[in-house]
Amino acid sequence: MNYRKQMDKIGIHLGKITKLYYECAKSQGLTYNTTMVLGALRHYQVCTQKQIVEEWGLPKQSVNTIIKKLFDDQYVEFSQGRNNKEKLVSFTKKGKIFADNTLQPILAMEEQVLQHIGEEECQQLEKTISKFAYFFEKEFLAYQQNQSI
Structure with missing residues (x-):
């Protein structure tokens, strides 16, 4: 198997999917990152900004800015986490309605696709993507370790 050609094909598909999510977000009057934050909050119900950053692969500053805007618009609220530093984020009633209405077209399309x-x-797709992410992270950590030697 020519792994380089296979990875190029996978990269093209991932790029196309990401572009479609950007376009879906734009059609709702939102940015891609805002849509992903809404999706993350919908998924977790209650979480930290750090969880969104680490598990959804979004930039820390973007997530912070988006959460602040959602808070200002009264779409999210904060509660105390495990310690004084940790703040949990969750939708307000108004925010849940906003997210449900905003995400509905995307969620419906995803369901149809699946x-x-x-x-x-x-x-099988989820299992394969999970395995790819696991091994890619492992390779990246090894690369980082070699760079610091």
Whole structure:
């Protein structure tokens, strides 16, 4: 197998998917990062900004700015976490309605896509992507360690 060609093809597909998410966000009058933050909050219900940054791969400053705006618009609220530094973020009632309405078209499209793919292939896709992320992180950490020697 020519892994370089395979990775190039995967990269093209990932780029196309990301571009489509950008376009979906734009059609809702939002940025890609805002849409991803709304999706993360919808997924977790209650979480920290750090969780969103680390698990959704979004820039820390962008997440912070978006959360501040959502707070100013009364879409999110903060509660105390495990210690004085940790703040948990969650939707207000108004925010949940906003997120549900905003994300609905994207969620409906995603559901349709997954139905076209089928349950078995969806499970295999998730398993494969998870494995790719795991090994890529492992390789990246090894690369970083070699760079610091």
